[in-house]
Amino acid sequence: MLNTFQQAETAVLPKATLEEKARQEFAKSLKQFIQQGILPGLGPVYRTRAAKRFEKEAGREPVDRHDIRKAMVPDAYFQHYAAVNRISQELLWDGVIDSIDREGADLLARAKQASAANKGELRIDPAFQVPKYVSALDIHCMPGGYAGRDGESDLRLGALYDRGVFLYAMGYTGPDNDDMGRSVCDYILARLGGFRPKRILDMGCTVGHSTLPYKELFPEAEVWGIDVGGPQIAYAHARAGAMGLDVNFAQMNAEKTDFPDGHFDLVVSHILLHETSGKAMPRVFAECHRVLAPGGYMIHADLPPFDLMDPFTQFILDNETYYNNEPFWGAMRDLDQVKLARDAGFPADTIRFDTAPMAVMKFAAAEAAGYSQDAADSVADRDFVAGEFAPGGGWEVLIAHKPLDA
């Protein structure tokens, strides 16, 4: 498949010169090549030589992802794979920073104007304490981090995320980077028996990529996006304005928000949980239960737990932990999420994992730039392949329901 996916422009997206655009495209092409051209060789390399070397040295077969890691790390094929993967990640951020630095105050001015067009609230807390799981490392190796240094609210880090994450995802999440939110919305419309939320909270929303589809599909609803990153929230508010949507954004921690009990009837998150911590995750679930009204739903879209995968798949996915500043990625997948939801107060019979089919087909149908029908078909039809961005066909969602008599 030739990946020609193009990001939709908005008034706040950093503008690239031809050269900057070409460098950014190269970073995306390199990631696509790694996924299509290098990743498939890891399995054969492991089976035909790395596993054998491990057996010879350890006197036993590799049994889990940790053993497989020990077997693969010294192998030259794996070294090239991991090195180039990391380099592609560094190049993509650097290529976007070039645009942002060159644009300087122009970008801020456009963002200010766009933000003024969003009638939703914007709450930035100058005294906000960024949790360690976000401030200790720059997640995804994004220089400056999602929350900035020392509480800076420089929204250029949101602009960096907006463009960088599109390249990171190679466009698989659509021209507006919103496939996860859109897929969960579609799932709600198709599968939750006429449930139409009136107040929606998106936790860990960064720049609101996945938040906005909720406003689009439920236009009467009051929609809030929260995140610990001030720059992300400020940019999210501007981006929503640039896209003509009135959505509220606030700098808050999903472990403990400022919202009253039972304020929302839908609480969602998209690839948030694996960016938290062992202590934070149960608190996030408890907070979801607290802010949900009776009859409401909690839906977390993330990647599935390790116990649903074979050890080699686990090993491939765990590379993110070691090489892409994703400290909780591996540990999170070892947690019993269903138990966490139960402990938070959700009845056991309302908790389940399910798959929300990707909305990528719709981007092709809408004739978004670069989203050919062929490419959309091949994304939607493929099987799950560890190490590829976005699992085949759909997103894993954890769903729990707060009964009406709760």
Next chain:
Amino acid sequence: MTETDLKPMIRSAKGKRPGFYDTPALDQMMSMIMVLAGEVSVLADQIDLIQRAAGATGLDLAGAMRDFVFDQAALEEREARRQAMLDRLFYLMRKEAAEAEASETSEVYTQVLDEIARG
């Protein structure tokens, strides 16, 4: 932050960078090779765009390039440029050959240092 005191964006991500190769220098080499590959890709994109943009204004540069016949002077200029490029690429081998020719060794170098130190 006001618009007048904009600092340059941070370029280095927080978090110890893993090494992938047994020799750390190889990690740096690979990153340089990838950056260079990126620049080659940028140039190829630019040439492609030149042709397409010219084509859009009715100037068939791609066709004209395909049909172009190089005269002797052009052939020589192009070949000289290629050879010069390769010469730059292999400058260390050139240096090695020159050292062999002049019998320059580490021992001779150290000997010169000693002699100059003494006066």
